[in-house]
Amino acid sequence: MKSFTYVITDPVGIHARPAGELVNAAQACGADVTIRVGDKSASAKKLIKLMGLGIKQGTEVTVEISGENEETAAAEMEKFFKEHL
């Protein structure tokens, strides 16, 4: 399993639209992606759960990537977070 932490800079956090983009990115990368914030976590492929985390700007999240091609998938996800969230 690979993981990285990231502090959300998007002013409204992972709300509807960015969450939708994240789900698309997670699905495209092929591996399993889990977003962890505090003691809560959600699969990055599940939009409702992801929005349910209520991640706001300034929140630190841990992103865990496991499964096939986790190496490249992790790099892709990290790039996505930096560029979009």
Add this chain to the structure above:
Amino acid sequence: MEVFQGKSIFKGVAIGPLLYYGKKETTVRREKIEDTDAEVARYKDAREKSVAQLRQLHDDSVKKVGEENAAIFDVHAMLMEDEDFCEAIENAIRTQNVNAEYAVAVAGENFFKMFAEMEDEYFKARSADMKDISERLIRVLTGEDEKRSFDEPSIIIADDLMPSETVQLDKEKVLAFVTRWGSSNSHTAILARTMNIPALIDIPIREDWNGKLAAVDGHTGTFYLEPDEETLREMEEKRGRDLETRRLLQELKGKKNVSLDGKEINLYANIGGLKDVAAVLSNDGGGVGLFRSEFLYIGRESLPTEEEQFQAYKAVVETMAGKRVIIRTLDIGADKKADYLELEKEDNPALGYRAIRICLTRPDIFKTQLRAIFRASAFGKVAIMYPMITSVEELDKIHTIVAEVKKELTADKIPFKDDVEEGVMIETPAAALISDDLAHKVDFFSIGTNDLTQYTLAMDRQNSRLDVFYNPHHKAILRLIRMTIENGHKGGAWVGICGELGADTTLTETFLRMGVDELSVSPSMILPVRAAIRKSHAYPEKE
């Protein structure tokens, strides 16, 4: 005539007949299903159709409200296909032998509640999205048509409107939206703003109002049912002025604040709180050039806490979404009411214990405010401005306190941006005259022409007997402004004007020629000033 007070979502005036937009009561009945496989298949089929509808709706909306706003329907399509949502529905059909409509209604309600119970207003508002998609699925399942048409331009009244309903209404025929529920963060509210349609919420609308004449005043949030003649006349006038502004808006919205010879400046707005931000955005303001923080301190029994202030600043900063917001620290004095500060009555309050003078002698008050402002800086682009500066020493004292605040925030692991711009108001002749020394120590100047004029001319603007002597275009004022701009630029500070003179369009060209970088005016003056800038020459004509 009956008058109701609600909350304005989008400004504007509308007069016309009411059209009640009732929920088509899709009362979902629970039915027992024998062939659950067939029912699941029926659900899946409806889901596919709904998703296709939403994709279509997205493509249609892009033209009406732009990609950014239309994206919500793509998100709806994804919500519709969300694994947990789908599983909850299929599971209910299979294990409880219920019909698809019922399963969707229950699952939709559960997810609705999940969002409705969240703390953050933004996420709370997402509950409406869950409701919207469940209702769409149910409509498809029951084979109902969602579109409704009407011929006469009308004011739509409804308990609540779904984003998909809002965007599908014929824009030409909707005069206004008036609803009982809804929040200013809802997508419907955002869409109403984008579509330029006056909208009110919190009005206790009734179905039997259908067809009656009404007037909507989106400036004040007032709703007049069967308005009397005088009100009608008043509203007609107001609407005329609105149309004129809107015409200007259409013409100038999105245009640069650039002079004929190519000098571009920032055009910002003066605000007193979050309530003014909508006006800033709808008038196409590029930022907030003066956020008066006094409103937080006035009309109450005790000092506002750090948290209260933080929330107030953050709300404005977030809504301005990355555009610069210049917060002026407390500018209060013996003439403004704040009894809990126990300020002594002064014979000459304008020259008295006020603004930064209070802050520097009461560092507890100052620090609380600075902490709140720096905390809000994590949420957008914040700048801080200090009022009533007369000396370099004052500025040095401020910087010492700011450094302490930053150190404490870092120690407390509270996020803030380290590159928050700091500037001073140039509103005393003293500050203007030493602006060369001040410029090296700040990122920007903002010239407060109201006080600068009264201190320079030694004239109280409130005193009507001085009207004959009072000349706001006095050479002395203009010289001080020119001097401040030149000194600012030499010292590496950008210079703005936030007083009333900034909105004086007869001086716009003069200020541009002096090299001003920013003008901050009341929201309603943004477009007139933009028009003036676009007609001006900033540079002398070449020989």
